[in-house]
Amino acid sequence: MTDPTKSKESYALFRPMLKTRLLDERMRKLFRQGRFKGTYFSAVGQEATNVGTGTHMREGDILAPSHRQLGAMVARGITAKRVMAQVYSKAESPDGAQQHPCHFGDPQLDIVSPTGHVAIQVVLAAGAAYAYLMDAWREGKVKINWDKEGIVWAGNWTLEEGHEMNCAFSFFGDGATAKGDFHESLNFAGIHKLPVVYVCENNLWAESAHLTENVPTEKVSDRAAAYGMPGITIDGNDIFEVNRVVGEAVRRARRGGGPTLIECMTYRWYGHSEIDPADYRTEEEVAKWKERDPLLVFRATMEERGEWDEEIVAKIEAEINEEIDEAIDWVEEESTDPQPDQFLDVTFRTSSLNEVVRREWEKRDG
Amino acid sequence: MAEMTLIQAITDTMWSEMERDEKVFVLGQDCGRYGGVFKATAWKSQEDGSPDQSEKMYDRFGPLRVLDAPLAENAIIGGAIGSAIAGYRPIAEIQFMDFIDCAMGHIVNQAGVMSFKTNGSWCCPLTIRTPFGGDIGGGITHSQSNEAWFCHAAGLIVMTPSTVEDAAGLLRTAIRCDDPVLFIEHKKLYRSVKGEAPTDPDFMVPIGKARIHQSGSDITFVAYGNMLIRAMEATRILQKEGVSVEVIDPRTLWPLDLDTIVNSVCKTGRCVVISESHSSYGFSSEIAARVQEGAFWNLLSPIRMISAPDTPYPFDPAMEKAYLPSVETILKAAKGAMEND
Numbered sequence: 001m002t003d004p005t006k007s008k009e010s011y012a013l014f015r016p017m018l019k020t021r022l023l024d025e026r027m028r029k030l031f032r033q034g035r036f037k038g039t040y041f042s043a044v045g046q047e048a049t050n051v052g053t054g055t056h057m058r059e060g061d062i063l064a065p066s067h068r069q070l071g072a073m074v075a076r077g078i079t080a081k082r083v084m085a086q087v088y089s090k091a092e093s094p095d096g097a098q099q100h101p102c103h104f105g106d107p108q109l110d111i112v113s114p115t116g117h118v119a120i121q122v123v124l125a126a127g128a129a130y131a132y133l134m135d136a137w138r139e140g141k142v143k144i145n146w147d148k149e150g151i152v153w154a155g156n157w158t159l160e161e162g163h164e165m166n167c168a169f170s171f172f173g174d175g176a177t178a179k180g181d182f183h184e185s186l187n188f189a190g191i192h193k194l195p196v197v198y199v200c201e202n203n204l205w206a207e208s209a210h211l212t213e214n215v216p217t218e219k220v221s222d223r224a225a226a227y228g229m230p231g232i233t234i235d236g237n238d239i240f241e242v243n244r245v246v247g248e249a250v251r252r253a254r255r256g257g258g259p260t261l262i263e264c265m266t267y268r269w270y271g272h273s274e275i276d277p278a279d280y281r282t283e284e285e286v287a288k289w290k291e292r293d294p295l296l297v298f299r300a301t302m303e304e305r306g307e308w309d310e311e312i313v314a315k316i317e318a319e320i321n322e323e324i325d326e327a328i329d330w331v332e333e334e335s336t337d338p339q340p341d342q343f344l345d346v347t348f349r350t351s352s353l354n355e356v357v358r359r360e361w362e363k364r365d366g
Numbered sequence: 367m368a369e370m371t372l373i374q375a376i377t378d379t380m381w382s383e384m385e386r387d388e389k390v391f392v393l394g395q396d397c398g399r400y401g402g403v404f405k406a407t408a409w410k411s412q413e414d415g416s417p418d419q420s421e422k423m424y425d426r427f428g429p430l431r432v433l434d435a436p437l438a439e440n441a442i443i444g445g446a447i448g449s450a451i452a453g454y455r456p457i458a459e460i461q462f463m464d465f466i467d468c469a470m471g472h473i474v475n476q477a478g479v480m481s482f483k484t485n486g487s488w489c490c491p492l493t494i495r496t497p498f499g500g501d502i503g504g505g506i507t508h509s510q511s512n513e514a515w516f517c518h519a520a521g522l523i524v525m526t527p528s529t530v531e532d533a534a535g536l537l538r539t540a541i542r543c544d545d546p547v548l549f550i551e552h553k554k555l556y557r558s559v560k561g562e563a564p565t566d567p568d569f570m571v572p573i574g575k576a577r578i579h580q581s582g583s584d585i586t587f588v589a590y591g592n593m594l595i596r597a598m599e600a601t602r603i604l605q606k607e608g609v610s611v612e613v614i615d616p617r618t619l620w621p622l623d624l625d626t627i628v629n630s631v632c633k634t635g636r637c638v639v640i641s642e643s644h645s646s647y648g649f650s651s652e653i654a655a656r657v658q659e660g661a662f663w664n665l666l667s668p669i670r671m672i673s674a675p676d677t678p679y680p681f682d683p684a685m686e687k688a689y690l691p692s693v694e695t696i697l698k699a700a701k702g703a704m705e706n707d
């Protein structure tokens with residue numbers, strides 16, 4: 001377990017956070033320069049929530065992202081090259097250029113490639129968590145505690161002392177909580193005490209919809225009570241707080257203590273996507289949140305502790321910029337474009353079925 | 367080998383696949399303790415083919431592998447997909463096909479695109495079993511045949527068995543398949559269709575292979591489920607009148623075994639497609655369109671499309687009777703086709 005109160009490990013949190021910021025800002029610029037197509041969903045301002053969570057992932061833990069999880073993926077280990085390949089829609093991208101550039105995922109890192117359906121991935125996280133429970137049960141680590149009539153057991157099981165399960169990580173926005181998928185997932189996970197951590201990035205807006213237009217309760221975390229799980233609202237821009245609270249939830253989940261809903265209060269600095277001028281918000285609100293920049297919050301804590309080290313920061317920044325520069329050079333000069341007919345060969349794992357699709361296409365255009 | 371019902375072959379196949387592979391599990395509403403509303407997840411067969419009621423699937427495999435899921439179709443299908451990407455082979459039951467629309471997003475935009483959106487890195491070995499079809503007095507939301515929705519979507523295999531042998535062979539193929547399969551079961555056939563189940567524990571029916579249910583030379587019928595049963599009744603009557611009918615059960619609705627159907631129509635020159643789903647953009651129109659493409663120069667008369675009206679499904683017994691294509695409907699179409707020579 002990392003102990004972020006130690007300087008060295010604090011910088012281990014800082015590095016992915018800064019990398020996310022620099023990568024994100026650079027991609028915004030590249031998009032605006034017309035160097036890649038589609039659009040771009042920036043998550044600048046939300047790095048602490050993402051990185052503070054993502055650093056708790058272990059191999060085999062599924063990350064079910066929404067559309068602003070660059071930071072969680074960077075924390076999980078995605079490289080600048082893979083990210084660039086993704087937004088430039090190159091053959092080397094994690095999804096082989098099959099998806100929209102901004103629906104990031106990475107099968108190699110157990111990160112679900114999200115569909116454009118808001119909230120749909122939240123349910124997958126509960127399903128993966130159910131698989132982790134079955135894994136432990138098949139290994140004989142789970143004892144089922146039947147009720148006294150011996151009829152029902154749902155959620156009533158104990159994990160062998162010392163055993164740890166995989167944990168599923170689910171990210172979603174405040175807007176996504178209005179969807180039925182959110183309810184069905186948390187309901188299912190609550191019933192069976194599944195090892196999943198639900199991280200709601202409450203950035204006050206869902207495209208142009210205000211929080212109060214999607215969420216009837218004062219806090220998103222108030223809903224946790226309805227699903228029989230703990231809920232907590234925290235400062236999503238303080239990476240130390242996020243890392244600590246998520247860490248506790250993940251530990252509890254792995255040890256059979258069930259799911260947690262963590263609402264991280266944060267803010268996206270820019271539009272919903274790069275084509276959104278975000279004129280539905282006041283300048284004052286944006287300015288107020290920029291003062292709570294996750295990087296500045298980190299710095300203030302480190303300064304308080306007397307551990308802010310300009311030299312380390314400069315070194316980290318230089319290394320990241322080098323990685324990004326290299327990645328951009330590579331993606332623009334050396335990467336490969338996907339074959340225009342590549343989409344015909346990947347719809348099914350059963351190759352004969354892809355041939356069915358290909359034959360139809362060849363009949364049309366061949 | 368003992369005779370058994372179609373639903374028993376379904377249960378037995380799940381049972382044997384669960385014995386074979388501990389990653390196979392079942393989830394659905396009332397599937398566990400109750401054994402499912404149709405008892406598809408209840409008992410395996412005994413020697414005489416009847417259910418051995420001494421042990422339920424739930425007791426044999428445990429409550430985690432025969433999960434009593436909440437009343438939440440998104441959680442059932444989305445949860446099954448999540449478990450599939452974490453290494454399992456879920457068999458999700460949707461209690462009635464009429465409720466499958468609740469989970470549409472997960473089936474169409476998650477299961478169906480899993481392989482595609484990961485460029486083939488991940489797949490989705492999910493089987494969705496669901497009872498479809500009418501003629502049971504089920505009314506609007508317990509009678510629907512919505513298979514065309516899924517045949518129209520990308521990335522999904524759609525199958526339906528109309529014999530005991532196919533129930534076993536197709537379902538085994540579905541469970542072992544690495545791609546998502548929608549496995550629809552006509553509820554009228556569950557206990558009315560009986561036959562000998564294959565004894566081979568690895569017996570499989572290939573995807574996309576139609577079965578010539580009966581050979582003939584004058585006219586081709588294409589149908590599955592309860593409409594196949596009615597098509598066979600019509601066939602027996604026509605046979606007596608000296609008309610030789612070839613009856614084809616496609617078994618897999620996507621992908622279609624067009625070759626078998628087209629070859630048959632090239633031979634007979636006539637084709638009647640019978641389906642109990644809505645007429646517009648449905649099974650009958652699909653087959654008709656493709657058959658005319660493949661067999662145009664061999665057609666002796668226009669292809670007849672028989673389907674249900676584009677209305678919701680009525681409850682009242684007389685209305686239900688009027689709603690569904692009957693044996694007489696099929697006979698009339700067949701005679702029309704024969705006279706158009």
Ligand SMILES: Cc1ncc(C[n+]2csc(CCOP(=O)(O)OP(=O)(O)O)c2C)c(N)n1
Pocket residue numbers: 068116117118172173174175176177201203205206207272
């Ligand atoms: C099912 C569905 N409905 C609508 C949309 C369009 N859409 C994309 S993101 C979004 C807002 C999401 O807001 P929130 O969940 O708060 O996440 P944020 O963008 O703030 O990170 C909307 C409406 C969609 N992609 N999917």
Ligand SMILES: [Mg+2]
Pocket residue numbers: 173174175201202203204205206207
């Ligand atoms: Mg939001």
